[in-house]
Amino acid sequence: VLGIVGTGLIGGSIGLRTRKNGTRVIGYDADPAAAAQARARGAVDGIASRDALYRTCETIVIATPLSAACTELERLRGCEASWHLLVDVASVKRPILKAAQGVANFCATHPLAGNEGSGPSAAAAELFEGRTWAYVPTGSAELDGRVRAFVEGLGARPRAVGAAEHDRAVAVTSHLPQMIAWLLAAKIRAGGELSEALCGPAGREVLRLGRSPREVWRDVLAANADAIGSAGAALSEELAAECGAVDGGNGP
Amino acid sequence: VLGIVGTGLIGGSIGLRTRKNGTRVIGYDADPAAAAQARARGAVDGIASRDALYRTCETIVIATPLSAACTELERLRGCEASWHLLVDVASVKRPILKAAQGVANFCATHPLAGNEGSGPSAAAAELFEGRTWAYVPTGSAELDGRVRAFVEGLGARPRAVGAAEHDRAVAVTSHLPQMIAWLLAAKIRAGGELSEALCGPAGREVLRLGRSPREVWRDVLAANADAIGSAGAALSEELAAECGAVDGGNGP
Numbered sequence A, B: 001v002l003g004i005v006g007t008g009l010i011g012g013s014i015g016l017r018t019r020k021n022g023t024r025v026i027g028y029d030a031d032p033a034a035a036a037q038a039r040a041r042g043a044v045d046g047i048a049s050r051d052a053l054y055r056t057c058e059t060i061v062i063a064t065p066l067s068a069a070c071t072e073l074e075r076l077r078g079c080e081a082s083w084h085l086l087v088d089v090a091s092v093k094r095p096i097l098k099a100a101q102g103v104a105n106f107c108a109t110h111p112l113a114g115n116e117g118s119g120p121s122a123a124a125a126e127l128f129e130g131r132t133w134a135y136v137p138t139g140s141a142e143l144d145g146r147v148r149a150f151v152e153g154l155g156a157r158p159r160a161v162g163a164a165e166h167d168r169a170v171a172v173t174s175h176l177p178q179m180i181a182w183l184l185a186a187k188i189r190a191g192g193e194l195s196e197a198l199c200g201p202a203g204r205e206v207l208r209l210g211r212s213p214r215e216v217w218r219d220v221l222a223a224n225a226d227a228i229g230s231a232g233a234a235l236s237e238e239l240a241a242e243c244g245a246v247d248g249g250n251g252p
Helices: A009-020 A032-040 A050-056 A066-076 A094-099 A141-153 A163-190 A192-197 A201-210 A214-223 A225-245 B009-020 B032-040 B050-056 B066-076 B094-099 B141-153 B163-190 B192-197 B201-210 B214-223 B225-245
Strands: A002-005 A025-028 A059-062 A085-088 A106-111 A132-135 A157-160 B002-005 B025-028 B059-062 B085-088 B106-111 B132-135 B157-160
Touching (some): A025 A032, A059 A066, A066 A085, A066 A094, A106 A141, A163 A214, A163 A225, A163 B163, A163 B192, A163 B225, A192 B163, A201 B163, A201 B201, A214 A225, A225 B225, B002 B009, B002 B050, B009 B025, B025 B032, B025 B050, B059 B066, B094 B163, B132 B141, B141 B157, B163 B201, B163 B214, B163 B225, B214 B225
Parallel strands (some): A002 A025, A002 A059, A059 A085, A085 A106, B059 B085, B085 B106
16 A cells, blocks of 8 residues: 655656556545545545554655655654655755654655646646656665665656755756746746747747746745755856857847 | 748748648758758758749748848849748848848748757648747738738738837747756756756756757847847846845755
């Protein structure tokens, strides 16, 4: 039995795919409406209390937002583990490792997958197909093997990476692109209906990414502020230099 | 008969779609290999000399890069027009209008469509389907009507816009996103194979846009340097401020 704590976009997608594999899935969400919606979508077989879920499931995924995942892990410190594998899916890994000290059979992971939606209604069984799913090696070859098998069972590709290295990389591959998409999307919308009509492929992509809700990202960006700050400062200088260096000699 | 001067991605796509409509298409390209490739792909029925094309076609599209389009238009000044409609498709409109002064039956246009490829091999009949196709009104209702009919015949939506207004808008909807994609893609690639593996949806999109060849964009960016410079300076300041303001209070 797989247990999912937090049945939103990622948790719901894990549930949909796991049930396709024929494994039973139990869900819990602090918001009962989200849990009910996940059940209605077929992402979980049943809804359980938080305690019952931790008592009965062999594999458990914490798929809440980052700060809730840290709180959840702090609560589990020193608990006797009836689970064989416990993973999170948050997109910054250093605060998770800190919160998870003393939590048994735990591995920090991050699927590089998502879409501009959120909540169980945006979940999709094929969300992880062929995607990288990063994990921070635990020091136990047996536990790492369970993580890789879990990830491969969802159609994704496991990839070992250190937490600090991971957080530096995603600042550039994910967090900065998202912040720039919000800024550019606001500039496009400030140009009114004309600007939206004059979007080519890149502009349409910017507007799509710009719809990703800020509240989903807030604690992630805050937790990775150091990596974002240094990469972002370099990028904004490069952008200013490139825009200034565009040769106006052939201009109108 | 439709004539296409420049049988690359855009010219080739116009040819593919026009031939689907049952209209004969003649192509010319300064590079004979590109013209031959367009013919092999079925984007044109035949290849003609530049002079023969201008003498025999009722509708003519100049689909060369921007600076070649300006040169082409300057050559046509004061020529007697045997064509009923002549359009360009360049993505900056002020230099085109300047070059086209005294060219008969001409309208400056810009399809908001494309992909990260280039050349006839990247052409696709459905490239313009449902897309906005901007045009700068000519002052002649009759000529404007021909432009709209031509655009609608390719599956696109005609949209009237002034040249300066157009160029300011595309600086934000197209040119800045492209420049940022190159900068971010370089940062991702600098992180090596690990960073490429740790790309989520936004990062993969950045890498895709970043593959658009710079030489295709060079004269376009140069021609719109003023609009790019002011919008880009504002954006780089906003980005530096946002990255600095990410709340590090919850950080690791």
